[in-house]
Amino acid sequence: MLQIQNLHASVQGNEILKGINLEIKPGEVHAIMGPNGSGKSTLASVLAGRNDYEVGTGSVRYMGKDLLDMDIETRSREGIFLAFQYPVEIPGVSNTNFMKACVSAHRKHLGLEALKPNEFLKMIREKAALVDLDPKFLHRSVNEGFSGGEKKRNEIFQMAMLNPKLAIMDETDSGLDIDALKVVARGVNALRNSDNAFLVITHYQRLLEYIVPDYVHVLYNGRMVKTGGKELALELEEKGYDWIKEPQTAV
Amino acid sequence: MNGQEEDLLSEITGSDYKYGFTTNIEQEFAPIGLDESTIHFISQKKNEPEWMLQWRLNAFAKWKKMQEPEWANVQYPRVDYQSISYYAAPKKKDKLQSLDEVDPTLIDTFNKLGIPLEEQKILAGVAVDAVIDSVSIKTTFKEKLAEAGVIFCAISEAIREHPELIKKYLGMVVPANDNFFASLNSAVFSDGSFVYVPKNTRCPMELSTYFRINAQNTGQFERTLIIADEGAYVSYLEGCTAPMRDENQLHAAVVELVALKDAEIKYSTVQNWYPGDKNGKGGIYNFVTKRGICKGANSKISWTQVETGSAITWKYPSVLLTGDNSIGEFYSVAVTNHHQQADTGTKMIHVGRNTKSRIVSKGISAGKSQNSYRGLVKVMNRADGARNYSQCDSLLIGDACGAHTFPYLEIDNQTANIEHEASTSKIGEDILFYCNQRGIDNEEATAMIVNGFSREVLDMLPMEFAVEAKKLLAISLEGSVG
Numbered sequence: 001m002l003q004i005q006n007l008h009a010s011v012q013g014n015e016i017l018k019g020i021n022l023e024i025k026p027g028e029v030h031a032i033m034g035p036n037g038s039g040k041s042t043l044a045s046v047l048a049g050r051n052d053y054e055v056g057t058g059s060v061r062y063m064g065k066d067l068l069d070m071d072i073e074t075r076s077r078e079g080i081f082l083a084f085q086y087p088v089e090i091p092g093v094s095n096t097n098f099m100k101a102c103v104s105a106h107r108k109h110l111g112l113e114a115l116k117p118n119e120f121l122k123m124i125r126e127k128a129a130l131v132d133l134d135p136k137f138l139h140r141s142v143n144e145g146f147s148g149g150e151k152k153r154n155e156i157f158q159m160a161m162l163n164p165k166l167a168i169m170d171e172t173d174s175g176l177d178i179d180a181l182k183v184v185a186r187g188v189n190a191l192r193n194s195d196n197a198f199l200v201i202t203h204y205q206r207l208l209e210y211i212v213p214d215y216v217h218v219l220y221n222g223r224m225v226k227t228g229g230k231e232l233a234l235e236l237e238e239k240g241y242d243w244i245k246e247p248q249t250a251v
Numbered sequence: 252m253n254g255q256e257e258d259l260l261s262e263i264t265g266s267d268y269k270y271g272f273t274t275n276i277e278q279e280f281a282p283i284g285l286d287e288s289t290i291h292f293i294s295q296k297k298n299e300p301e302w303m304l305q306w307r308l309n310a311f312a313k314w315k316k317m318q319e320p321e322w323a324n325v326q327y328p329r330v331d332y333q334s335i336s337y338y339a340a341p342k343k344k345d346k347l348q349s350l351d352e353v354d355p356t357l358i359d360t361f362n363k364l365g366i367p368l369e370e371q372k373i374l375a376g377v378a379v380d381a382v383i384d385s386v387s388i389k390t391t392f393k394e395k396l397a398e399a400g401v402i403f404c405a406i407s408e409a410i411r412e413h414p415e416l417i418k419k420y421l422g423m424v425v426p427a428n429d430n431f432f433a434s435l436n437s438a439v440f441s442d443g444s445f446v447y448v449p450k451n452t453r454c455p456m457e458l459s460t461y462f463r464i465n466a467q468n469t470g471q472f473e474r475t476l477i478i479a480d481e482g483a484y485v486s487y488l489e490g491c492t493a494p495m496r497d498e499n500q501l502h503a504a505v506v507e508l509v510a511l512k513d514a515e516i517k518y519s520t521v522q523n524w525y526p527g528d529k530n531g532k533g534g535i536y537n538f539v540t541k542r543g544i545c546k547g548a549n550s551k552i553s554w555t556q557v558e559t560g561s562a563i564t565w566k567y568p569s570v571l572l573t574g575d576n577s578i579g580e581f582y583s584v585a586v587t588n589h590h591q592q593a594d595t596g597t598k599m600i601h602v603g604r605n606t607k608s609r610i611v612s613k614g615i616s617a618g619k620s621q622n623s624y625r626g627l628v629k630v631m632n633r634a635d636g637a638r639n640y641s642q643c644d645s646l647l648i649g650d651a652c653g654a655h656t657f658p659y660l661e662i663d664n665q666t667a668n669i670e671h672e673a674s675t676s677k678i679g680e681d682i683l684f685y686c687n688q689r690g691i692d693n694e695e696a697t698a699m700i701v702n703g704f705s706r707e708v709l710d711m712l713p714m715e716f717a718v719e720a721k722k723l724l725a726i727s728l729e730g731s732v733g
Binding site: 048049050051071072073075076077081082084087088090091092093094097098101102105106109141158162 | 676680681682684685686687688689690691692695699700702703704705706
């Protein structure tokens with residue numbers, strides 16, 4: 001599904017990603033861990049297509065296509081979803097209208113008819129229930145006045161609405177208490193199937209107790225320095241990151 | 252998203268000012284320039300009575316002594332008032348009896364504008380008066396309105412047919428010496444709409460006028476007068492468009508509203524005069540005086556405007572709240588893009604007791620445009636219990652535009668209760684990235700955000716016009732991001 005080869009990226013002349021290699025297949029959950037400033041969020045932003053980053057050498061193939069060639073909205077419509085670390089507030093635009101615009105854009109891209117209002121409403125109620133999102137939120141402006149936890153749940157709700165092939169979760173667990181974390185994880189697990197994949201970026205292994213990864217990668221100083229199974233997350237939790245800070249070759 | 256919005260979005264992709272065509276119809280003009288003979292010419296063309304001619308000449312004498320105002324936050328080369336023609340009219344043979352007799356080219360023009368002149372649209376139930384350049388072309392639905400006692404006609408006709416109403420009310424709210432542009436209008440206005448709704452009558456349909464500037468090197472000076480007698484109600488909408496031309500054209504209109512005891516007037520505007528091109532060349536100078544008086548107790552006047560057009564807008568729809576318990580409202584969305592400049596707002600003058608006013612202004616600036624809100628709330632000393640609520644929100648798109656707010660408060664009564672709220676927000680890169688990441692492109696994201704931002708005002712428009720206004724907002728802001 002996704003093949004990243006020797007990916008370099010910089011922001012304002014500073015190289016942040018220094019040769020990332022990663023392959024994700026359908027049905028897999030990959031976790032990326034690493035200390036602050038290691039390049040985790042940069043990787044998420046580059047995959048989503050954020051303009052602030054200059055991509056240097058390297059390639060990213062997604063579903064057989066050159067991902068770096070696509071504009072941001074095309075990546076989204078082709079099935080890449082980024083759950084933001086800091087979801088943005090959009091004053092004056094209700095969640096419902098926002099989702100209507102998103103879902104229509106996706107369906108149009110796929111050559112599907114727009115949903116009828118009642119079909120859309122049914123869908124929106126179902127997906128909101130998945131993450132315990134109170135229906136009253138649907139009438140409020142996107143993320144405006146939402147608590148940190150509500151914003152993150154709203155991200156997972158949007159993910160459920162758009163049903164992505166590759167979902168990238170950028171520190172979705174940051175700022176969540178344990179109950180909210182469980183709700184988010186339940187939502188994600190409900191969406192998992194053999195056709196989609198998740199790239200979960202996190203600081204802590206706590207989230208990975210609930211969203212169990214197939215692979216755990218450690219990103220340090222712009223490189224993947226270690227890859228292992230879910231037990232690697234526990235090891236990191238115990239020992240911290242210092243023991244891997246010696247430069248190593250990516251596995 | 253429903254089908255209608257879908258159409259809207261596909262329509263806005265890649266379209267420009269779509270009303271920029273000109274119509275080749277035979278026209279007659281007044282000689283270029285302005286002196287007393289021009290006024291005689293216009294008055295004669297209109298078959299006006301002598302008193303009307305004198306009224307105009309009086310205004311002209313005042314205008315000659317006045318200076319063009321310079322306090323607005325707009326910049327433009329001064330207009331040469333001697334290089335304009337003050338009267339242009341499609342040539343016609345005789346007085347029109349039915350729509351069939353209207354020049355087919357004109358009908359075609361109005362069809363292009365989407366104006367419901369033809370019969371099937373008349374069934375939609377909106378009575379229309381259409382003014383092209385200086386004359387009223389056709390007023391529909393006259394008979395049905397007449398049954399209810401409502402007079403809806405060209406003002407030139409009202410001057411001939413209803414002189415008692417004109418003499419009583421014309422200039423009551425905007426006197427001939429009110430301001431430079433209003434005085435000019437009083438001297439040379441050529442047509443416009445007149446509405447009278449009799450006592451305790453609810454006007455049976457929406458009234459609407461479309462104004463169109465077609466001829467080159469002409470100014471448009473229409474005059475509208477609406478009177479709602481005691482207990483009457485009327486909702487009125489005006490729309491305006493103009494061809495794309497490289498030179499600037501002057502539009503100096505006057506609108507007067509009079510609401511007597513227990514009467515209500517709702518006046519909505521969708522203003523889409525040609526705004527000039529991307530480099531600021533051409534466009535309409537829209538220097539307009541709009542004012543209403545809540546003359547009787549418990550009366551209400553509500554202005555709603557969606558301003559997307561014009562190179563320069565100078566316009567302050569106001570309400571004089573003389574009647575006790577009367578209510579004045581002003582809801583405005585003003586969009587500026589490219590090199591457009593708008594200085595718009597309102598004046599709420601509280602004279603009577605327990606008068607209330609509400610101001611909701613939404614300014615949207617993009618490109619290199621400048622958008623100013625200017626509003627006065629004045630409470631006179633006998634206006635016990637006056638209340639005002641003002642809300643001024645600005646939305647910026649890009650970083651080369653400007654938004655300015657000039658609120659003025661003059662309060663001479665200690666019992667007044669005045670609230671003012673203001674906010675400024677920006678469609679920034681982060682919001683666009685968020686929308687893009689969800690599959691929404693920049694044009695659509697901007698349209699969605701702008702519509703959300705303006706919703707409170709758009710909701711005040713009659714429904715069929717709200718749809719049109721939404722489209723306009725999107726079109727006006729095309730290419731402003733990304």
